[in-house]
Amino acid sequence: xxxxxxxxxxxxxxxxxxxxxxxxxxxxxxxxxxxxxxxxxxxxxxxxxxxxxxxxxxxxxxxxxxxxxxxxxxxxxxxxxxxxxxxxxxxxxxxxxxxxxxxxxxxxxxxxxxxxxxxxxxxxxxxxxxxxxxxxxxxxxxxxxxxxxxxxxxxxxxxxxxxxxxxxxxxxxxxxxxxxxxxxxxxxxxxxxxxxxxxxxxxxxxxxxxxxxxxxxxxxxxxxxxxxxxxxxxxxxxxxxxxxxxxxxxxxxxxxxxxxxxxxxxxxxxxxxxxxxxxxxxxxxxxxxxxxxxxxxxxxxxxxxxxxxxxxxxxxxxxxxxxxxxxxxxxxxx
Numbered sequence: 495x496x497x498x499x500x501x502x503x504x505x506x507x508x509x510x511x512x513x514x515x516x517x518x519x520x521x522x523x524x525x526x527x528x529x530x531x532x533x534x535x536x537x538x539x540x541x542x543x544x545x546x547x548x549x550x551x552x553x554x555x556x557x558x559x560x561x562x563x564x565x566x567x568x569x570x571x572x573x574x575x576x577x578x579x580x581x582x583x584x585x586x587x588x589x590x591x592x593x594x595x596x597x598x599x600x601x602x603x604x605x606x607x608x609x610x611x612x613x614x615x616x617x618x619x620x621x622x623x624x625x626x627x628x629x630x631x632x633x634x635x636x637x638x639x640x641x642x643x644x645x646x647x648x649x650x651x652x653x654x655x656x657x658x659x660x661x662x663x664x665x666x667x668x669x670x671x672x673x674x675x676x677x678x679x680x681x682x683x684x685x686x687x688x689x690x691x692x693x694x695x696x697x698x699x700x701x702x703x704x705x706x707x708x709x710x711x712x713x714x715x716x717x718x719x720x721x722x723x724x725x726x727x728x729x730x731x732x733x734x735x736x737x738x739x740x741x742x743x744x745x746x747x748x749x750x751x752x753x754x755x756x757x758x759x760x761x762x763x764x765x766x767x768x769x770x771x772x773x774x775x776x777x778x779x780x781x782x783x784x785x786x787x788x789x790x791x792x793x794x795x796x797x798x799x800x801x802x803x804x805x806x807x808x809x810x811x812x813x814x815x816x817x818x819x820x821x822x823x824x825x826x827x828x
Contacts, residue, residue, distance in 0.1 A: 499695055499718050501664045502634030504564050504590045506719060507533040509737040510708055513666075513699055513723035514539055514568045514593065514638070516600075522763040523782070524562050526756070527726055531733035534719070535565050539595045539603075542571030542580035556587040566591035566636065570598060572607035572618065574625035581629040591663075592630050594623060596653075597640040599672045610672035613643045613653060620656040627661030634663035638699075641684040644673045650684050651691035658692045666697035666721055676724070686715040697721050704732065705739040728785025730756065750790065750820055754813040757786035761809050773804045783809055787816060791823050 499506045512519060512527045514536035519527075524535040540555045558565050567589040571577045581592055596619055598609030605611075612619040619637075627635045637657045642648035654665045667688045669680035680700025689696045698717035702708050703725040711720045726732055731748050738745040748756070761779045768775035784800035787793045796816050803809050 501591060501636060501695055502632070504634060506564055507737075508719055509533045509740055510702070510733055511697065511719055511721045512536065512726060512733075513721045514566075514595065515723055516598070518727075518781075520764075520767075520778075521557075521559070521562070522760060522767050524565070525559075525763060526730045526760050527733055528562055530730040531737040532722075532726075532730075533564075533733075533737075535562055536593055537565065537567045537589075539568045539570045539598060540580075540584075542569045542576045543573070545569070545580040545583050546576050552583070553587075556584050556589070558587055558589050564590040566593040568593040568595050568638070569626070570595040570603060570608045572612060572622060574621045577622050578625040578629040581626050581635075585630065585633060589633065592626060592633055592635050593666075594626055594635065594637045596622075597638045597666075597668050597672075599640070599675045604672070610640050610643065613640060613649065613672060614647070616649065616653050616656045619653060620660040623657050623662050624660040635661065636664040636666065636697075637662045638666040638668070638697075640668050640670055640672055641681055642671045644671050647671075648684060651687045654688045654692045654696070658694050662694060664695040664697060664718075665692060666699055667717075669698070669700040682711060682714045685711070685717055689716045689718075695719065699723065701725075702732075705736050705745070708736045709740075728753075728757070728782065728788055730760075750817060753786055754817055757783055758806075758810060758813060760786075761806060765806060772806065776803050776805060776809070779803065779809070783812070790816070790820060792816075792819055 499508050511534035512532040516538045519538055545552050556567050567584050569580050596612040603609035623637055639653055641650045650667055667685045669684045685698040695718035697719045698711045698715050699721040702722045708720045735745050764779045765775050780801045780803050784797040787796050
């Protein structure tokens with residue numbers, strides 16, 4: 495396969511991209527994933543209507559730094575006029591791409607008619623996309639969708655065709671219905687059906703946890719790029735693993751000590767970028783610290799302790815204690 499993908503004039507390496515994740519993929523998270531090889535990142539989703547009403551968090555959510563490029567800013571909304579106005583405002587932040595969320599399953603988003611609720615109204619979804627495309631000018635507009643609203647209304651190929659006709663430059667597909675939220679298994683056949691339905695690039699998303707699952711997504715669907723969400727939790731190394739193995743290079747997984755060093759680096763970045771005091775910023779860091787400890791002996795207890803962290807010094811001490819626990823366990827095995 496080709497080494498790069500073009501979305502509009504934007505070139506993206508065909509390894510793996512970071513999915514937009516509200517409450518998770520903030521700038522610190524994106525920078526960590528970029529450092530370890532994410533080919534492309536997308537912001538947390540931003541309310542189109544909120545931007546139009548000068549939401550105070552707009553700058554924080556929409557700012558694109560050079561280290562993060564290529565990067566998209568993701569908007570959600572169900573009203574074409576508000577979407578067009580929001581796109582014009584976001585263009586001031588010079589994103590490489592503008593992405594529209596039509597897949598979020600969260601009730602407070604769906605309740606406004608946005609996110610995956612748009613899977614139920616293809617005509618409105620196309621109108622929202624068309625309004626964004628017209629407002630965006632030369633900046634490409636992409637759309638992220640799900641396989642459908644429910645198991646008996648899987649309409650991703652139909653939706654993708656309508657979005658392509660509306661001017662979308664690429665379609666990202668998460669192979670679950672809205673009803674599934676994040677349960678069950680993502681359906682690669684839906685991604686393949688979308689790939690076969692449209693001529694614009696298709697990005698496959700859902701259940702990518704390592705190189706093998708990424709390679710399967712490429713091979714079984716013919717998608718143009720793979721996008722990783724929850725598989726990157728506490729594991730920015732997944733992007734390095736995928737990039738190395740797609741190039742035929744050897745990949746060595748990080749040791750526990752390396753993981754804890756990266757966890758602490760991630761926490762330092764959260765603290766550095768936060769406008770909050772250390773204690774409040776540590777609240778944001780807690781879940782990330784817990785994710786880095788997944789899969790080890792005694793990790794459940796330590797993850798619980800991560801959610802009590804209130805200072806960087808406490809995180810350092812906890813990481814050292816966790817490493818010592820694993821060392822003692824290895825010694826006792828012998």
